Amino acid sequence: xxxxxxxxxxxxxxxxxxxxxxxxxxxxxxxxxxxxxxxxxxxxxxxxxxxxxxxxxxxxxxxxxxxxxxxxxxxxxxxxxxxxxxxxxxxxxxxxxxxxxxxxxxxxxxxxxxxxxxxxxxxxxxxxxxxxxxxxxxxxxxxxxxxxxxxxxxxxxxxxxxxxxxxxxxxxxxxxxxxxxxxxxxxxxxxxxxxxxxxxxxxxxxxxxxxxxxxxxxxxxxxxxxxxxxxxxxxxxxxxxxxxxxxxxxxxxxxxxxxxxxxxxxxxxxxxxxxxxxxxxxxxxxxxxxxxxxxxxxxxxxxxxxxxxxxxxxxxxxxxxxxxxxxxxxxxxxxxxxxxxxxxxxxxxxxxxxxxxxxxxxxxxxxxxxxxxxxxxxxxxxxxxxxxxxxxxxxxxxxxxxxxxxxxxxxxxxxxxxxxxxxxxxxxxxxxxxxxxxxxxxxxxxxxxxxxxxxxxxxxxxxxxxxxxxxxxxxxxxxxxxxxxxxxxxxxxxxxxxxxxxxxxxxxxxxxxxxxxxxxxxxxxxxxxxxxxxxxxxxxxxxxxxxxxxxxxxxxxxxxxxxxxxxx
Amino acid sequence: xxxxxxxxxxxxxxxxxxxxxxxxxxxxxxxxxxxxxxxxxxxxxxxxxxxxxxxxxxxxxxxxxxxxxxxxxxxxxxxxxxxxxxxxxxxxxxxxxxxxxxxxxxxxxxxxxxxxxxxxxxxxxxxxxxxxxxxxxxxxxxxxxxxxxxxxxxxxxxxxxxxxx
Numbered sequence: 092x093x094x095x096x097x098x099x100x101x102x103x104x105x106x107x108x109x110x111x112x113x114x115x116x117x118x119x120x121x122x123x124x125x126x127x128x129x130x131x132x133x134x135x136x137x138x139x140x141x142x143x144x145x146x147x148x149x150x151x152x153x154x155x156x157x158x159x160x161x162x163x164x165x166x167x168x169x170x171x172x173x174x175x176x177x178x179x180x181x182x183x184x185x186x187x188x189x190x191x192x193x194x195x196x197x198x199x200x201x202x203x204x205x206x207x208x209x210x211x212x213x214x215x216x217x218x219x220x221x222x223x224x225x226x227x228x229x230x231x232x233x234x235x236x237x238x239x240x241x242x243x244x245x246x247x248x249x250x251x252x253x254x255x256x257x258x259x260x261x262x263x264x265x266x267x268x269x270x271x272x273x274x275x276x277x278x279x280x281x282x283x284x285x286x287x288x289x290x291x292x293x294x295x296x297x298x299x300x301x302x303x304x305x306x307x308x309x310x311x312x313x314x315x316x317x318x319x320x321x322x323x324x325x326x327x328x329x330x331x332x333x334x335x336x337x338x339x340x341x342x343x344x345x346x347x348x349x350x351x352x353x354x355x356x357x358x359x360x361x362x363x364x365x366x367x368x369x370x371x372x373x374x375x376x377x378x379x380x381x382x383x384x385x386x387x388x389x390x391x392x393x394x395x396x397x398x399x400x401x402x403x404x405x406x407x408x409x410x411x412x413x414x415x416x417x418x419x420x421x422x423x424x425x426x427x428x429x430x431x432x433x434x435x436x437x438x439x440x441x442x443x444x445x446x447x448x449x450x451x452x453x454x455x456x457x458x459x460x461x462x463x464x465x466x467x468x469x470x471x472x473x474x475x476x477x478x479x480x481x482x483x484x485x486x487x488x489x490x491x492x493x494x495x496x497x498x499x500x501x502x503x504x505x506x507x508x509x510x511x512x513x514x515x516x517x518x519x520x521x522x523x524x525x526x527x528x529x530x531x532x533x534x535x536x537x538x539x540x541x542x543x544x545x546x547x548x549x550x551x552x553x554x555x556x557x558x559x560x561x562x563x564x565x566x567x568x569x570x571x572x573x574x575x576x577x578x579x580x581x582x583x584x585x586x587x588x589x590x591x592x593x594x595x596x597x598x599x600x601x602x603x604x605x606x607x608x609x610x611x612x613x614x615x616x617x618x619x620x621x622x623x624x625x626x627x628x629x630x631x632x633x634x635x636x637x638x639x640x641x642x643x644x645x646x647x648x649x650x651x652x653x654x655x656x657x658x659x
Numbered sequence: 660x661x662x663x664x665x666x667x668x669x670x671x672x673x674x675x676x677x678x679x680x681x682x683x684x685x686x687x688x689x690x691x692x693x694x695x696x697x698x699x700x701x702x703x704x705x706x707x708x709x710x711x712x713x714x715x716x717x718x719x720x721x722x723x724x725x726x727x728x729x730x731x732x733x734x735x736x737x738x739x740x741x742x743x744x745x746x747x748x749x750x751x752x753x754x755x756x757x758x759x760x761x762x763x764x765x766x767x768x769x770x771x772x773x774x775x776x777x778x779x780x781x782x783x784x785x786x787x788x789x790x791x792x793x794x795x796x797x798x799x800x801x802x803x804x805x806x807x808x809x810x811x812x813x814x815x816x817x818x819x820x821x822x823x824x
Binding site: 208209212213216217218220222237271272273274395396397400401 | 668669672673676677680684714717718721722724725726727729730824
């Protein structure tokens, strides 16, 4: 016999949860009391609930395990909404336990009452409003099952205060296995579709593998590499897929899409066969769908049938886990033998595009270029760090100039584009990987959206390395204003920038400011040598730098600007 | 084009709001909606009348099917099917002549008078949406419609086709 509060903690243990990110409040005090009495589930106290959700998210992205959030009712719960939406858009497994006012007061506009199940409904995979104490273990077990299987996503479990009362004891029973008649994701691809896909790949003269976040979620990286090598096909990754195929591999074309490389977008546009693996033909990839890849037979592998033919029609849909389907493809391919030579012409063409060297940029003696900062971070971390980012120009620079070697190394808010994600996400990464280097590449706009978490970092000794590409403006907004609004910089300039060095120091950390290109290497050296400390590097970068390449609006994939002057 | 989407789902709290949510958040149309528990009280059957091109209808069925509470989704308009809607309609019957005309049309449409008052009749009619529309038009010509209430369409596939868990 145990209380509902104890059941919550016990169920978390049974679900294999090691860390909970949260913030206490009236409706969850009983649960916090139950947390106090044990040490197998560790709690990380944040400074704002939004950050708790992003931390759980970073934890989940970097490990593949489900992240857990615990917050109180009302504002505690609503503060997690942006974090839940971020996880939902990127299919990240997360369970959010939210307190709720006592059952008898639900609907009375009680103090700190919010209909959390209702508020979160459009941005969760599923949610539970628990009605009886004895149902708590079952609801929590199902929440973890749903969050982590099929196409992963966030699940909310709303717990009315009277159900977790520490005085009332009930029988605890955690389900041994979960069966839900209404939920049973398809994992293996249909044999007939596999055969069709194989046929198309074998006949292709100009194939491309287009790899998305689904390949990361399915832990399919090794099989992506195996298939790519077996076919000798070029590979491009989406923003969410970076690392699923090694950035330094000679078959890698880098990222595709709005800020993708010339070779990736050219290869897509000219391909005769595209194998999409856990990617969803997002508008930041396709540009104008009417002009999208006119010559290609599209094979679309996705665990979510609703992602297939949603924006771009798939000629060969394959519903299944990327990992399973690749296994099926590789098995059949092994029987066929190699046929790599026939792609020689295709590779020759790709080499010509590569030679345009679309990522080159002009260095300057007096101004630090954001690209060179990312390249410096890459060198100083031997390309092995976990890199989290916020949203904006710095995110694209990080995605393009840090060549990710492995999946789950690159942590960013791809779908929702959440500024303020980077620092807490990097903290979740550090909690999960205490020995690893956890870097956040951010900007002066984004970092201020969750700056309060510097305090949490001190409390839990999280030695994050914050590299802020400070251009004293909202860079991506400014870039669009330059390009589309004739340089009218409406509210994209920050006139009262704090002294970030002093700010870092006020929170008990190390701050370094870099103004001149000559100082950059020494600053990076110092930053990464301070293994035990959080270091905030405020790098003053060229305000006028734009992110290139960039697709031209309403064009085809390969209609791009390569610099301020140069178009494809 | 009009479509009849039939959904078998868990009879659980919040299940209906999730389905309605998919329609509102993704901008799909709901022309009518009819929902009630089935012979198995743990399940609900829901019939949605919607319209859109085939790409939209495909997305609707996929997005609804994706909901955790949903067991099965079918587009009944893809095959032979039966569809029925029920309407209760209250019409003014102030004169003998109008009463007779209302009664006569009620018989012609095989509807039934289920409540009689000094100044009005309440009539029950089932059938397809077209038939109910035609009856309502006839009644408005014969007399004055005081109020009416319709259930929205419910439907089943003909023959062997069935939505079962």
